Amino acid sequence: MKVLVTGGAGYIGSHTILELLRAGHEVFACDNYCNSSPEALRRVRRLANADFGEADVDVRDASRLGKVMTEFSPDAVIHFAGLKAVAASEKVPLEYYDNNVLGTLRLLEAMDSTHCQRIVFSSSATVYGEPKYLPYDEAHPLNPANTYGRTKLVAEQVIADWCAATAGASAALLRYFNPVGAHSSGEIGEDPNGTPDNLMPFVAQVAVGRRPHLNVFGNDYDTRDGTGERDYIHVVDLARAHVAAIELISESTGCEAVNIGTGTAFSVMDMVRGFEAASSRPIPVQFVERRDGDLASYYADASKARELLGWRAELGLKEICGSTWNWQSRNPNGYA
Ligand code: NAD
Ligand code: WQD
DSSP states (O other): OEEEEETTTSSSHHHHHHHHHHOOOOEEEEETTTOOOHHHHHHHEEEEEETOOEEOOOTHHHHHHHHHHHHOOSSEEEESSSSOOHHHHSHHHHHHHIIIIIHHHHHHHHHHTTTEEEEEEEEEGGTTTTSSSSSTTTOOOOOOOOOOHHHHHHHHHHHHHHHHHSHHHHHHHHEEEEEEOOOSSSSOOOOOSSSSSHHHHHHHHHHTTTSSSSEOSSOOSSSSSSSSOOOOEEEEHHHHHHHHHHHHHHOOOOOEEEEEESOEEEEHHHHHEEEEEEEEOOOOOOOOOTTTOOSOEEEEEEEEIIIIIIIOOOOOOHHHHHHHHHHHHHHHTTOO
């Protein structure tokens, strides 16, 4: 299939393009590089030993996006482009609605005008909010606790309404849990701007000497060791879930939300110990106050992904920590 990938130069987009190429799909990547580097796509080409089209396009720019869509004429779109920092979304909510919601609207309009009826959307487990029960299944009430999560939920609803109104359309709303890890080559990985918000890139920067210690946000949660628990999903498993989702939407119509997680929760200290073992470096920690808005624990019911996509996570904590360390130690300053 011909697959247009928005946000293709980003962390998850770059890993997904590699898996799409390996599965024999033709790819075109669009990105405005607001949170990524074109170097990631150069490396994907090298790893895949294959070429693909690429354009510097903001998905909200209807005329440029329309031109690319008309020329490439995709069978399906994977929509990664968006902003993802929870704390920033509280400070600049309009930027988040503009990028994540308006960007999705503009993309669907461009799809309509080029008769493309299939989309895979990057959603997030954050759409569930405070757990009523665990594991979260896809029927869990949707009540995101932050602006970022609300932009994802609105975008999901826009896609579901578009899909219902468009004969023959199909959409997969993939609700990712906590994506981590890197490609086994160490050539592509997560390269956040400035101080990382997320746990694993922060831990990796401590191991490589860029930061003195990790602040652990709370050790008094009602969890096994008192630190927060999450369902960490290896980015290569996540990338493969997109390949499975592309296959699903090519054969079906309608809109499906699907959790993409492992079904297992690890604590902050599990991740720290895993990383120490993988890197043979100590990760000094300081226990500090809980971070505002953090939940104690959540993880996926991943059964729908198994049934509908025939996909399950195959990589565990060892591969997550080993690949993150391989990426970070080979690229201490990321793509810079
Ligand atoms: P990322 O920032 O690495 O990738 C997003 C890419 O989109 C970047 O390359 C960025 O430059 C590009 N982009 C942003 N706005 C754009 C625009 N208007 N037009 C064109 N390109 C634009 O983030 P990621 O971790 O790869 O996340 C990809 C998607 O998955 C995002 O939509 C994110 O919300 C979602 N998601 C991420 C996580 C996570 O923890 N990483 C979890 C759940 C969902
Ligand atoms: C994981 C655990 C922290 C940093 C976020 C978004 C979510 C999704 C994934 C996009 C928590 C603890 C963290 C640190 C720490 N993104 N931690 N010290 O908050 O579960 O999820 O990313 O969709 O929407 O909310 O991920 O990696 O920030 O935190 O102790 O320096 O690590 O308290 O328990 P989170 P995270």
